[in-house]
Amino acid sequence: MKKSLLALAALTAFAGAASAQSSVTLFGILDLAATSVDNANAGTLRTLSPSGNATSRLGLRDVEDLGGGLTAGFWLEGELAPDVGGGIHTAPGTTANAMNWQRRATVQIAGNFGEVRMGRDYTPTFSNISTYDAWGYVGVSTLANIRAAALNSKAGTAVRASNAVEYFLPSLGGLYGNVMVAAGEGSLGNKYVGGRLGYAAGPLNVSAAYGKTYKTCINGTMTCMVDDLKTANVGASFNAGFLQVMAGFEKSDYSTATQKLATAAVLVPFGASTLKLSITSTTGGVAGNNAYKAKVYGLGYQYDLSKRTALYAQYGRVSNGSGATFTASDSGNSGIAAGQTSTGYQFGMRHNF
Numbered sequence: 203m204k205k206s207l208l209a210l211a212a213l214t215a216f217a218g219a220a221s222a223q224s225s226v227t228l229f230g231i232l233d234l235a236a237t238s239v240d241n242a243n244a245g246t247l248r249t250l251s252p253s254g255n256a257t258s259r260l261g262l263r264d265v266e267d268l269g270g271g272l273t274a275g276f277w278l279e280g281e282l283a284p285d286v287g288g289g290i291h292t293a294p295g296t297t298a299n300a301m302n303w304q305r306r307a308t309v310q311i312a313g314n315f316g317e318v319r320m321g322r323d324y325t326p327t328f329s330n331i332s333t334y335d336a337w338g339y340v341g342v343s344t345l346a347n348i349r350a351a352a353l354n355s356k357a358g359t360a361v362r363a364s365n366a367v368e369y370f371l372p373s374l375g376g377l378y379g380n381v382m383v384a385a386g387e388g389s390l391g392n393k394y395v396g397g398r399l400g401y402a403a404g405p406l407n408v409s410a411a412y413g414k415t416y417k418t419c420i421n422g423t424m425t426c427m428v429d430d431l432k433t434a435n436v437g438a439s440f441n442a443g444f445l446q447v448m449a450g451f452e453k454s455d456y457s458t459a460t461q462k463l464a465t466a467a468v469l470v471p472f473g474a475s476t477l478k479l480s481i482t483s484t485t486g487g488v489a490g491n492n493a494y495k496a497k498v499y500g501l502g503y504q505y506d507l508s509k510r511t512a513l514y515a516q517y518g519r520v521s522n523g524s525g526a527t528f529t530a531s532d533s534g535n536s537g538i539a540a541g542q543t544s545t546g547y548q549f550g551m552r553h554n555f
Contacts (some may be wrong), residue, residue, distance in 0.1 A: 229263065230260040231256050233256050233553075234254070238546065239547075249285075255512065288301075327351075335480075347518070353431065363392060368380055380397065391427055394416070411435055415431040478504070492526065493527075498530070499521075514548070520545075527539070
């Protein structure tokens with residue numbers, strides 16, 4: 203018995219020492235929602251969907267104090283599909299891919315000069331417009347369902363860029379911003395440069411961003427972007443405590459294609475509950491064909507069981523223009539005809555860890 207107690211004490215001491223030597227943090231979100239999307243003539247799609255309120259994810263991060271005000275660290279984060287116990291979520295009815303770290307994979311060094319970050323990360327233009335989406339860029343009500351930021355250009359930078367180097371400003375009394383340069387490395391649509399600048403103080407936050415993805419071709423093939431993809435957006439939010447309002451505007455151009463997006467939302471907290479309302483409208487298309495003309499109306503309710511766990515219900519209605527085929531889901535147009543309406547409902551639970 204005494205030997206067992208001594209062994210247990212030794213293991214406990216070893217585990218404590220190992221823990222003290224490492225500050226690596228495991229974190230993530232699990233989010234699942236019962237979802238129903240009615241796509242008019244294409245029928246109704248019912249799924250148990252991940253990421254209705256926040257993207258399901260798993261991550262590792264670490265920060266090391268180097269002394270003299272310097273820190274270094276890393277961040278690895280990948281998407282999860284808990285509905286099938288898999289990695290990154292794909293369209294409903296398909297198999298989830300293996301786990302990867304494509305949400306974010308960076309190393310960084312920071313100090314009084316700011317922060318330098320290298321790897322795969324959000325582009326400044328995406329970071330900016332998603333800040334003013336009341337739905338966190340997921341679910342049946344999000345502006346993401348009618349945002350065609352890549353404009354069929356084959357650019358891969360509408361949300362993130364790989365092979366990137368970033369610089370973030372240090373704390374400057376409310377002023378914040380970053381610039382990103384991403385190398386193409388012979389791949390299609392990843393050569394990117396962009397920046398974001400904003401000001402946040404008290405209840406007010408305002409910011410603007412611009413990015414350009416350069417026309418490129420895959421080495422040794424005729425697969426090319428025929429023009430640069432340019433995106434600019436602005437946004438603002440004001441939190442009065444009993445009410446938060448936010449709005450954003452974005453314009454993207456590629457060859458003869460263009461899209462203008464405007465969004466506005468109101469969030470009303472009361473007790474452990476939050477009521478959300480939003481409207482997003484887009485116009486544009488390819489050579490004026492109205493392929494990107496649509497509106498999405500959002501209504502949602504969230505109840506926080508704790509700081510980490512929430513229940514939610516959401517309603518989203520996508521009203522397509524004469525040439526558009528957007529839906530209230532991430533599964534593509536699912537056969538919906540141009541000009542028809544897509545309506546989505548979600549009831550789910552989100553848990554942070």
